[in-house]
Amino acid sequence: MESIVVNGISKWYGKEKLVALKNVSFTVNHGEIFGIIGPDGAGKTSLFRILTTLLLADEGSATVEGKDVVKQYKQIRNEIGYMPGRFSLYQDLTVKENLTFFATIFNTTIKENYHLIKDIYVQLEPFNDRRAGKLSGGMKQKLALCCALIHKPTVLFLDEPTTGVDPVSRKEFWEMLGKLKEQGITILVSTPYMDEASKCDRIALIQNGSILATDTPNAIRQSFDLMLYKAKSHNTALLLKDIRHYSKNLYAYAFGEHVHITFKAGEIDIEELKMNLIERKHHDIILEPDDATIEDCFIQMLRA
Amino acid sequence: MTIWMRCFTGLQEVQKEQSDKLQDMKQFLAFIKKEFVHVIRDRRTLLILFGMPIMQILIFGFALSNEIKNSKIIIVDKADDVASRELISKIDASKYFEVSNERISESEIEPAFQKGKLKIVMVIPAQFNLDLHHSGVSQIQLIADASDPNTANLLVNYVSAIVKDYQSEISVPGIIPYRILPETRMLYNPQLKSAHNFVPGVMALVLMLVCVMMTAITIVREKETGTMEVLLVSPLRPWLVMVAKAVPYLVLSWVNVTTILILSVTVLNLPFNGSLLLLFAESTLFIITCLTLGIFISIMTNSQQVAMLISLMGMLLPTLLFSGFMFPLENMPEVLQWISNIIPARWYYVIVKDIMIKGLGFASLYKETLALVVITLFFFIISIKTFKQRLA
Numbered sequence: 267m268e269s270i271v272v273n274g275i276s277k278w279y280g281k282e283k284l285v286a287l288k289n290v291s292f293t294v295n296h297g298e299i300f301g302i303i304g305p306d307g308a309g310k311t312s313l314f315r316i317l318t319t320l321l322l323a324d325e326g327s328a329t330v331e332g333k334d335v336v337k338q339y340k341q342i343r344n345e346i347g348y349m350p351g352r353f354s355l356y357q358d359l360t361v362k363e364n365l366t367f368f369a370t371i372f373n374t375t376i377k378e379n380y381h382l383i384k385d386i387y388v389q390l391e392p393f394n395d396r397r398a399g400k401l402s403g404g405m406k407q408k409l410a411l412c413c414a415l416i417h418k419p420t421v422l423f424l425d426e427p428t429t430g431v432d433p434v435s436r437k438e439f440w441e442m443l444g445k446l447k448e449q450g451i452t453i454l455v456s457t458p459y460m461d462e463a464s465k466c467d468r469i470a471l472i473q474n475g476s477i478l479a480t481d482t483p484n485a486i487r488q489s490f491d492l493m494l495y496k497a498k499s500h501n502t503a504l505l506l507k508d509i510r511h512y513s514k515n516l517y518a519y520a521f522g523e524h525v526h527i528t529f530k531a532g533e534i535d536i537e538e539l540k541m542n543l544i545e546r547k548h549h550d551i552i553l554e555p556d557d558a559t560i561e562d563c564f565i566q567m568l569r570a
Numbered sequence: 571m572t573i574w575m576r577c578f579t580g581l582q583e584v585q586k587e588q589s590d591k592l593q594d595m596k597q598f599l600a601f602i603k604k605e606f607v608h609v610i611r612d613r614r615t616l617l618i619l620f621g622m623p624i625m626q627i628l629i630f631g632f633a634l635s636n637e638i639k640n641s642k643i644i645i646v647d648k649a650d651d652v653a654s655r656e657l658i659s660k661i662d663a664s665k666y667f668e669v670s671n672e673r674i675s676e677s678e679i680e681p682a683f684q685k686g687k688l689k690i691v692m693v694i695p696a697q698f699n700l701d702l703h704h705s706g707v708s709q710i711q712l713i714a715d716a717s718d719p720n721t722a723n724l725l726v727n728y729v730s731a732i733v734k735d736y737q738s739e740i741s742v743p744g745i746i747p748y749r750i751l752p753e754t755r756m757l758y759n760p761q762l763k764s765a766h767n768f769v770p771g772v773m774a775l776v777l778m779l780v781c782v783m784m785t786a787i788t789i790v791r792e793k794e795t796g797t798m799e800v801l802l803v804s805p806l807r808p809w810l811v812m813v814a815k816a817v818p819y820l821v822l823s824w825v826n827v828t829t830i831l832i833l834s835v836t837v838l839n840l841p842f843n844g845s846l847l848l849l850f851a852e853s854t855l856f857i858i859t860c861l862t863l864g865i866f867i868s869i870m871t872n873s874q875q876v877a878m879l880i881s882l883m884g885m886l887l888p889t890l891l892f893s894g895f896m897f898p899l900e901n902m903p904e905v906l907q908w909i910s911n912i913i914p915a916r917w918y919y920v921i922v923k924d925i926m927i928k929g930l931g932f933a934s935l936y937k938e939t940l941a942l943v944v945i946t947l948f949f950f951i952i953s954i955k956t957f958k959q960r961l962a
Binding site for chain 2: 315318319320321322339343344346348349350351352355356357358359363366367368370371372373413414
């Protein structure tokens with residue numbers, strides 16, 4: 267049932283042995299969307315390159331569809347689809363030319379696998395004769411996805427496909443991945459956006475080359491065992507400072523337009539905190555319990 | 571039964587192999603088509619690629635030429651007799667000189683030079699005709715502005731040639747000939763035409779620039795934009811990528827060679843004595859050498875700038891210095907002469923010169939051809955050995 271098996275992969279670069287990946291292990295099942303979530307520089311791209319047979323790991327092993335990434339790299343290259351992070355297509359080729367080219371080098375035609383890319387391609391078809399370089403960011407990503415899909419891969423590797431894409435296009439993009447999943451394609455996708463984590467079946471949180479946790483997004487959220495409050499006042503920046511000042515037993519950080527406060531149950535009296543803030547001349551105070559997001563979990567794991 | 575089965579599976583394998591080859595071919599052609607689109611859509615580069623040889627030929631041919639046309643010559647004719655007038659009109663008739671109408675005395679020669687423009691003065695002594703016919707020996711004096719020694723030397727040679735020509739014209743066979751000047755015969759290039767030297771040089775330079783630099787850049791560009799990653803993670807054979815990248819530049823180079831040849835024959839009036847087919851065959855060999863070099867550079871580098879720098883510093887500069895087209899190899903220290911042997915353009919330069927101007931055939935060029943083949947094979951093998959199936 268496993269599509270991708272990663273077993274104790276480590277990778278370091280250069281003479282200084284800068285660590286990119288540290289003993290990374292996880293498995294991805296057939297037909298699931300597996301997200302690698304982590305900030306820039308966490309080692310996501312190195313991991314993708316190792317799995318797509320482009321880099322050799324210094325330690326550990328990995329298989330894709332049962333094939334070893336080192337010994338059977340040629341077979342793997344025949345059946346996977348890969349969209350690198352900085353992949354920018356051929357800017358001087360038109361939409362159609364790009365797609366036709368990638369179809370041909372993967373021994374297929376647009377017609378043959380049209381059903382796979384149909385949903386995405388209908389949006390691109392009006393721009394068939396436009397050069398890829400003149401497309402918007404979202405359109406470019408869609409075209410790149412089409413190019414990676416055109417040969418009906420069994421496993422699809424998408425390295426930060428939504429970086430630099432507007433929110434609407436991002437949403438559409440994830441809807442497409444859902445449709446591809448229905449076709450039975452295993453998808454390994456990386457993203458620095460925590461809010462996209464919930465769209466995956468399972469996720470792995472990665473930081474500094476190490477996997478912090480691997481589970482379903484819900485399970486990870488439920489594993490959050492602290493109290494979480496969100497707070498807001500007329501001056502949120504000052505609020506954050508004052509809350510931090512209040513006690514060493516809590517941890518507060520900016521979260522969008524709110525401040526998130528986490529603490530162990532019973533260590534903080536929230537009413538007392540509110541009184542303290544009013545004394546410090548905050549008004550329009552909102553202070554209420556909230557559900558932990560993946561980002562909160564991530565922040566907590568980083569502190570631990 | 572089992573034999574039949576084996577036959578059947580064998581047949582299937584053969585068919586599979588054939589369809590594999592067919593697929594390879596299809597991918598290869600699609601790739602070449604894409605490369606042509608890249609080249610054609612990049613108008614600015616295309617203009618440079620086609621314009622460069624034309625510009626270079628015209629610049630070297632006219633502006634930078636050290637050939638002399640219509641130089642002003644002042645003649646101090648103290649004889650003013652039949653022979654002197656004949657000689658003067660002969661000089662005036664040549665396209666190299668324009669005899670000035672100015673009449674000056676011997677003492678005015680130096681001031682005339684100092685005014686500039688004037689490069690040469692010829693003094694014909696009194697009784698020029700008389701001396702010539704009576705004693706058979708006469709003298710003329712040539713005074714040239716040697717601040718530009720090359721030009722001065724050329725002008726003196728030209729005048730001497732014309733005088734000698736005149737001499738043999740008036741000599742009557744059977745009678746003791748008039749005084750004979752020391753013979754100066756210049757093989758293949760009697761008029762010291764500079765175009766003879768630079769056309770093969772420009773050809774080597776242009777091909778080097780187009781093939782080495784452009785090929786290296788175009789492959790490295792795929793690395794930079796991340797498309798190389800996708801190409802590697804595809805069934806496409808990586809070396810096919812390299813070869814497909816080189817094909818458009820091979821075609822482009824043929825066009826450039828043709829342009830240069832047409833220009834040099836029509837505009838520069840250069841002779842073409844050898845076999846056109848042989849020249850194209852040798853040019854193709856040199857183009858392949860350059861393409862291999864370009865591929866080699868692209869394998870070693872990861873950014874377009876580095877690829878360009880290496881192509882320019884590592885290839886173009888040595889081509890200029892060591893091909894023998896700007897600086898004669900014979901005058902170089904032995905070490906540098908030895909180094910020049912590994913510069914492909916040095917051999918190609920000799921090949922083009924020998925075919926175009928001397929009209930030699932392959933028999934006398936096998937050494938140079940062999941040198942090119944060896945260099946090509948060397949870089950080809952290194953490229954294959956160092957080619958990476960992965961990113962690092």
